[in-house]
Amino acid sequence: TRSSRPQRMLAHVKRHAARGDPQSVIDAIDYFCRHKEWAMNVGDEKGTILDSVVCEVSPGAVLELGTYCGYSTMRIARLLAPGARLITLEFNPANAAVARQVIAWAGLEHKVQLVEGSSGDLIPQMREKFGIDSFDLVFLDHWKDWYLPDTRLMEELGLLHKGSVLLADNVICPGAPEYLAYVRSSPRYDSRYFKSHLEYTYVEDGLEKSVFPGASAGSRP
Numbered sequence: 001t002r003s004s005r006p007q008r009m010l011a012h013v014k015r016h017a018a019r020g021d022p023q024s025v026i027d028a029i030d031y032f033c034r035h036k037e038w039a040m041n042v043g044d045e046k047g048t049i050l051d052s053v054v055c056e057v058s059p060g061a062v063l064e065l066g067t068y069c070g071y072s073t074m075r076i077a078r079l080l081a082p083g084a085r086l087i088t089l090e091f092n093p094a095n096a097a098v099a100r101q102v103i104a105w106a107g108l109e110h111k112v113q114l115v116e117g118s119s120g121d122l123i124p125q126m127r128e129k130f131g132i133d134s135f136d137l138v139f140l141d142h143w144k145d146w147y148l149p150d151t152r153l154m155e156e157l158g159l160l161h162k163g164s165v166l167l168a169d170n171v172i173c174p175g176a177p178e179y180l181a182y183v184r185s186s187p188r189y190d191s192r193y194f195k196s197h198l199e200y201t202y203v204e205d206g207l208e209k210s211v212f213p214g215a216s217a218g219s220r221p
């Protein structure tokens with residue numbers, strides 16, 4: 001049967017990127033998506049904003065919701081300090097299989113734990129299965145309708161601490177209106193919009209960065 005777009009992307013990476021060199025893998029994917037076939041990686045423009053947030057937070061524990069082909073996984077992992085951990089959740093087994101190979105090609109597998117399954121099922125298992133107490137940074141990039149329920153779930157499970165940062169992709173295109181309304185109106189978050197463009201296009205999109213000031217915020221003094 002005909003190869004999939006992620007498989008063709010992986011073949012391009014293996015031909016054009018150097019093993020163990022994450023930047024060359026990132027560049028090869030950006031080239032493939034800009035000049036051969038568009039794909040829904042966060043991309044180079046929004047990726048630069050992602051990089052700056054990762055550097056600012058310098059997280060010890062990161063959760064990525066939505067791995068796809070591992071592009072943003074690599075952008076985050078390449079900036080992590082020794083010992084810092086990134087857990088990335090992917091619903092689609094075929095995409096997860098490609099992402100594992102992309103992450104391995106970049107030589108970043110020791111910093112990344114890729115788990116297949118639905119975020120709603122896996123988030124409640126973070127403590128028991130992965131020994132994670134809370135996340136310093138969460139990158140939401142899976143499915144817009146799950147941004148809000150997954151955020152509520154992380155709050156209820158105490159997986160966010162004072163200062164935890166949520167960074168959400170695609171808040172304009174395809175758009176996550178309920179999520180935006182929540183983080184922008186809740187006294188529990190300090191939220192800011194980083195205007196950018198839909199990956200590899202001139203269409204507007206952006207990232208929403210929301211800092212969790214602590215569970216006590218928004219409750220009666």
Ligand SMILES: O=c1[nH]cnc2c(O)c(F)c(-c3ccc(F)cc3)cc12
Pocket residue numbers: 040041042066141142143144169170173174198199
């Ligand atoms: O489903 C998605 N999950 C995560 N990220 C996405 C994304 O960055 C997109 F651009 C898009 C997208 C797809 C088709 C379009 F026409 C526009 C945006 C979708 C997703």
Ligand SMILES: [Mg+2]
Pocket residue numbers: 040041042141169170
């Ligand atoms: Mg996205």
